[in-house]
Amino acid sequence: MMGTLSENRRAALLSVSMLVIGLLIWEAAIPAQQAAGELTEYELLTGGGAPKAGVPPPSEIFTKAWEELSNPFYDAGPNDKGIGIQIGYSIYRVLSGYFMAAAIAIPLGFLIGMSAVAYKAFNPFIQVLRPISPLAWMPLALFIIQDSELSAIFVIFICSIWPMLINTAFGVAGVRKDWINVARTHELGAMRTAFTVILPAAAPTIITGMRISIGIAWLVIVAAEMLVGGTGIGYYVWNEWNNLDLTSVIFSILMIGVVGMVLDSIFTLAQRAVAYAE
């Protein structure tokens, strides 16, 4: 019977069974864990004895998810907003920083890719700035910008600029000489050449850079929001941890994963659209 199913279906079947088995084991393990041993004095003091403090079983997380997702956009004061609003804030920050970075990285990458002199001139700066953890910029950003919202956006900007810059430069520098010669023998100007030959030729590499950048930006926004606080999914996770609401923590971790996956799949589509076979 397995032989008649396609590879994709078999894989999907396997995924679902792994998920179900994993959840069942998790569900089964929770009561056993809580029953194991008396609560220590420390646990009593820190509230470890309260029912919410333990790792929740999956059923509880599903209930929570149902609750949150059925009303994602409620707003009941600064510490009580729907998950949709929190994610919305994070996406807004990520996209603002990301598009600013793209607006600089892609034209600059073009320049660097087209000129050996520009490449050599920019390279030392790129090499020094690129390995810096984006969060290391946070104190400086907070001090100079004096605004936590903008500082978070700046951190996203600075972390997403490098993959796009490097990939654009790499893609542009690697455009086949023959294709440039085709443009030259047709007397195309610099702009026409850039848009009708170099851009489509380098697009797959550029989109790959953009995809790496959005992935990093989404990783970094969670950490940045934990630092600056206020709103956003990162702040939400941290806030629920402070409330010792592990059900919400696990639920929001899952949401972070889902949003990250959606962002990434947008770029998979874009990659497919610009791909070409030689």
Place this chain on the structure above:
Amino acid sequence: MSFLSIERLTQQFPDGQGGMLTVFENASFGIEKGEFVCILGHSGCGKSTIMNILAGLAEPSSGVVKMDGFGVSGPSLDRGVVFQNYSLLPWLSALHNVTFGVKAREPGWSKAQVEEHSRKFLSMVGLEGDVVHRKPSQLSGGMRQRVSIARAFANQPKLLLLDEPFGALDALTRGTIQDELLKIWSGTEQTVFMITHDIDEAILLADRILLMTNGPFAKVAESVEITIPRPRNRTEIIEHPNYYAIRNHLVQFLGKRSKELAGQPSDGDNKPVTVRIDKTAPAEAEAEPEHAPKLRAVND
């Protein structure tokens, strides 16, 4: 003065060991308007280098190229190039590879005009119907080569430069495209300069064959007239009394004399010696001919 005149062209490259490698030196030759000229020579003698200079894609170390009396500097739409490896843009369909060129040539044309013109040239090389919407990766080598030829011809350049355009094709496809090339060329005023390694192809297509000696210090040593009237047909030209005489001369040159003549630096104006082999008119044989306007006809 010739339509295209190459004067004292010299090309040197760094030889990778601190010195300079002189590929060819003081090469001079002319090409008349409407002529079909092939150039034969061993690998590495500098044929592609000459063609890149004629196309304006590379600068010679010294010397000038003049077309219609004006010095060539940089590429131009008047000089169309068919590159050895086709150089189609892989993200564009066959049709759009051709419209790409036509749009550059005729910025004022409407979209419909550009497309109609491009389709006309694609159908001249036998590409019609749904094939024109395929990407180069979905075309066979021969089809890609045709697209590349259509792109160059659609721009109706004064000079067409072809770098081993049929190098990668099987004999059958080669024959078909050679015929198509002749058919398009004979309906125009265009001048063709073509690099090839195939002696029979050169005899079939050319009015004149330039022979290069081996490098370094290569020379364009001879200019051999093809004294076989057009229209030519690959099965019939071998019957012509001049065919084997010309062929033997070319084989002799490539097999032996290209080596013997090679390697001597010289500072004269290395104009090629004109060779005219004509068994049908013994009185005139081996004479230096004046360039007469050529008549051509379509192969069929």
